[in-house]
Amino acid sequence: MEQEPLQHADKWAAQTFGAAELGDPRRTDRLIKIANALAENPSASLPHALETWGETQGGYRFLSNPAYGYEDLLLPHWSQTYHAATQCSRTFLLADTTEFDFTTHNALKGRGPVGNSREDIGFSLHTVLAMDPQTQAILGCMMLSPFIRQLAPIGETRVGAQKAGAGIACLGRECAADWAGARASPMDLCE
Numbered sequence: 001m002e003q004e005p006l007q008h009a010d011k012w013a014a015q016t017f018g019a020a021e022l023g024d025p026r027r028t029d030r031l032i033k034i035a036n037a038l039a040e041n042p043s044a045s046l047p048h049a050l051e052t053w054g055e056t057q058g059g060y061r062f063l064s065n066p067a068y069g070y071e072d073l074l075l076p077h078w079s080q081t082y083h084a085a086t087q088c089s090r091t092f093l094l095a096d097t098t099e100f101d102f103t104t105h106n107a108l109k110g111r112g113p114v115g116n117s118r119e120d121i122g123f124s125l126h127t128v129l130a131m132d133p134q135t136q137a138i139l140g141c142m143m144l145s146p147f148i149r150q151l152a153p154i155g156e157t158r159v160g161a162q163k164a165g166a167g168i169a170c171l172g173r174e175c176a177a178d179w180a181g182a183r184a185s186p187m188d189l190c191e
Contacts, residue, residue: 081140
């Protein structure tokens with residue numbers, strides 16, 4: 001599916017990621033450059049979005065740098081999205097979990113079961129987007145949470161698993177302290 005590029009991708013990238021604190025201003029500059037290239041060509045792979053092989057290698061080095069994680073890269077965007085969501089009288093939070101199947105990539109570490117098979121391996125990504133229901137505009141990404149699903153122990157029943165999961169706290173209650181002083185409450189945003 002082809003996606004339209006942003007009208008001013010360079011301005012969007014600088015505004016969205018310019019506040020990223022990655023330990024060196026050159027890293028933030030690289031993040032802005034990568035974000036701009038991907039915004040200009042959102043359906044392209046990294047090698048196709050970046051102009052040269054050197055920039056592509058630099059992009060891959062940047063994305064695999066152990067000095068920071070994806071959370072550090074996305075924190076400025078998450079903050080802006082959170083702020084925009086609290087300015088709306090209501091905000092829809094649209095959630096989806098996508099499974100990435102890397103069964104054929106044996107060298108890739110950190111994989112677990114995906115789908116209903118014990119043979120298919122990869123990881124899952126839970127994404128939450130914020131949307132203004134009045135304008136139907138996507139405000140941005142509120143959360144990304146990659147995870148590796150664990151297989152149920154052999155013989156465990158669905159009822160046993162449900163009892164074990166009953167203690168998991170609701171996201172709204174868990175994050176209530178983060179919403180202190182915000183115009184909207186978690187329930188307002190989730191309704």
